[in-house]
Amino acid sequence: HTQYIAIFVAVLGVMVAAIQMAFTQRGESARDLLRSLITFGVASAFSIAIVQALVAFGDQFANCIVTTAVRGANDWQCVDLDQKPAVLEAGNGFRDTMKGVMGFSATAGTVGIGLMITIGILTLLA
Numbered sequence: 001h002t003q004y005i006a007i008f009v010a011v012l013g014v015m016v017a018a019i020q021m022a023f024t025q026r027g028e029s030a031r032d033l034l035r036s037l038i039t040f041g042v043a044s045a046f047s048i049a050i051v052q053a054l055v056a057f058g059d060q061f062a063n064c065i066v067t068t069a070v071r072g073a074n075d076w077q078c079v080d081l082d083q084k085p086a087v088l089e090a091g092n093g094f095r096d097t098m099k100g101v102m103g104f105s106a107t108a109g110t111v112g113i114g115l116m117i118t119i120g121i122l123t124l125l126a
Contacts (some may be wrong), residue, residue, distance in 0.1 A: 010040055 017033035064078040 006040070006044065010037065013037075 013036060017029045021027070021029040033107060054089075060078065064076055068076055069076055
């Protein structure tokens, strides 16, 4: 979404360098401009690759968290992202945890439900 802004700034930089070259009648501005454009291109290329790698890592990490919660395991369990239905068939850990939470709120009444909502909001903020 910021590609247009980056291109606008690059074009603006080229215009400023061209005005500076015309004003000073020297080629030093052209060298600075070329160096800046090469830096812009390299930074753009590497930023895309790094973002893609971080997205893939985040997807796999979220998969591990959900798989571990559903299966109720004490250690990390990760599965292939294409086999999601197989994950759900063996999981009782998340169900048992939710039963405990609902049991707590049922015995504590409205105070327990409010407490659970507060804890949930604080957990999201953390």
